[in-house]
Structure formats: structure tokens, C-alpha cells
Amino acid sequence: MKQYGLVLFDIDGTLTRTQNGFIPFNEAFLMTFGFPGDIRTVIPDGNTDPLIVDEIFAKAGQKPGGGEAWEQTFAINLRDSYARAIRDGKTTVSALPGALDLVQALGSFPGVYPGIVTGNFEATARIKLEAAGLGAYFRLGAYGSDARERTDLLQIAKKRWDASAGEPFAPERCIVVGDTPKDLDAARGKRMKCVLVGTGRYAVDVLLSCGPDACLPDFKNTAATVETLLGLLESAAH
Numbered sequence: 001m002k003q004y005g006l007v008l009f010d011i012d013g014t015l016t017r018t019q020n021g022f023i024p025f026n027e028a029f030l031m032t033f034g035f036p037g038d039i040r041t042v043i044p045d046g047n048t049d050p051l052i053v054d055e056i057f058a059k060a061g062q063k064p065g066g067g068e069a070w071e072q073t074f075a076i077n078l079r080d081s082y083a084r085a086i087r088d089g090k091t092t093v094s095a096l097p098g099a100l101d102l103v104q105a106l107g108s109f110p111g112v113y114p115g116i117v118t119g120n121f122e123a124t125a126r127i128k129l130e131a132a133g134l135g136a137y138f139r140l141g142a143y144g145s146d147a148r149e150r151t152d153l154l155q156i157a158k159k160r161w162d163a164s165a166g167e168p169f170a171p172e173r174c175i176v177v178g179d180t181p182k183d184l185d186a187a188r189g190k191r192m193k194c195v196l197v198g199t200g201r202y203a204v205d206v207l208l209s210c211g212p213d214a215c216l217p218d219f220k221n222t223a224a225t226v227e228t229l230l231g232l233l234e235s236a237a238h
């Protein structure tokens with residue numbers, strides 16, 4: 001396959017928004033650990049699910065028992081809780097404005113591959129993408145179930161795409177698209193490019209001050225967003 005570049009999208013706040021009258025994360029926490037934990041006591045944005053659980057425990061002055069063995073149980077409980085909540089209409093996951101048009105548009109450029117890098121466990125990531133109508137557009141990615149640190153997820157996603165392509169993508173031909181300074185830090189840790197979008201917790205001026213390669217208010221202008229992304233890939237060629 002002809003290589004041009006990878007565009008590695010974060011999910012929450014970047015591609016989708018989740019509206020919770022009910023919080024699947026907290027239900028899964030209670031089911032897994034037997035006591036209540038509240039994701040609203042921490043700032044989860046940009047973090048991986050395993051580290052979010054650690055942080056909730058740390059707030060209570062505790063650590064999850066049993067090493068990292070709980071991760072699999074928690075991932076299953078979270079998957080089931082999300083699936084139930086979405087089915088029952090208690091939780092809705094929607095594509096952010098322009099996200100669907102953007103991934104469809106990127107798919108029309110030969111050699112440009114949209115992938116996923118998210119702190120969500122893979123099962124939850126897939127449920128969210130499906131619920132938002134984006135599931136069909138992402139073939140490979142890396143998830144919170146693959147590693148705890150976001151920067152490691154970028155390496156894992158790239159390796160999967162490298163294997164699929166049969167040759168490695170140069171890091172400067174990989175663009176991380178996210179909504180938090182953590183997405184940028186992870187990208188810089190792997191010498192990848194980064195575009196931040198102001199549809200999550202952080203306002204555009206805050207994101208801009210972190211120094212990404214580009215910053216967008218949202219994805220509403222598909223042509224401008226595609227031009228920004230392709231422009232960054234193009235600049236990597238020189």
C-alpha cells in the first residue's frame with residue numbers, strides 16, 4: 001500500500017462527545033472493586049482508563065489490589081455497563097460536528113490512513129465509535145488496554161500500521177489529533193506532529209499556548225481541516 005501518512009485520532013472530546021445521565025465508569029468501578037469510586041473527582045481527559053482508576057484510588061488514599069489483574073475485569077464490566085446504558089438510552093455517544101465528514105474525506109486520499117489512539121479500553125472504544133456512527137472508518141489503533149501511558153500507545157499504534165503497510169511510517173508522517181495537552185505531550189515524546197481541537201475540556205487559546213503544530217476550534221469546516229492535516233504531511237516531505 002502506498003504510504004503518505006497516519007492520522008491518529010483520540011476519541012473523547014475529539015471525535016465524540018458522551019452525554020451521561022448515568023455514569024458507566026462509576027458502575028463498572030463499583031462492580032469491580034466493591035466500593036464506590038467517582039470519575040468526577042479526577043480530570044480524566046487525555047488519561048488512559050487504567051491510570052484514571054489508579055487516580056480515583058489515590059484520592060481515597062488507596063491502591064487497587066491484585067497488581068494489574070483487575071484491569072481485565074474492569075474492562076469487561078465497563079464494556080457491559082456502556083453497552084447497557086447506550087441500549088437503554090441513559091448514555092448517548094455522538095460524533096462531534098464534522099467528525100464523520102472529516103474521516104470520510106480523509107479516506108478519499110490514497111495513502112492517508114485514519115487510526116485511533118485512545119485511553120479507552122478497546123472494547124469501550126469500539127462501543128463509542130459504533131454508537132457515534134464512526135466504527136466503520138477505523139481499522140487499526142491502540143487503546144488503554146494496550147498500555148497505561150499515552151506515549152506508549154502512539155508507538156503501539158504506529159507498529160500496527162507499520163506491520164500492515166509492510167514498512168515503517170516515519171514519525172513526522174504521523175499526526176496525533178487530540179483535545180488535551182496530554183495528546184500533545186505524547187506526540188512530542190514520539191516526534192510525531194500534533195493537531196489539537198477545542199471541542200473537549202480545553203479552550204483553543206489554552207491549547208494554542210501549548211504549541212501544537214496546528215489548533216482548530218472544531219471540525220465543522222471539513223475542507224480547512226483536511227487542508228491543515230495534509231499540509232502537515234506535505235511539509236514532512238521536505
Ligand SMILES: [Mg+2]
Binds near residue numbers: 010011014178179180
Ligand atoms: Mg480526549
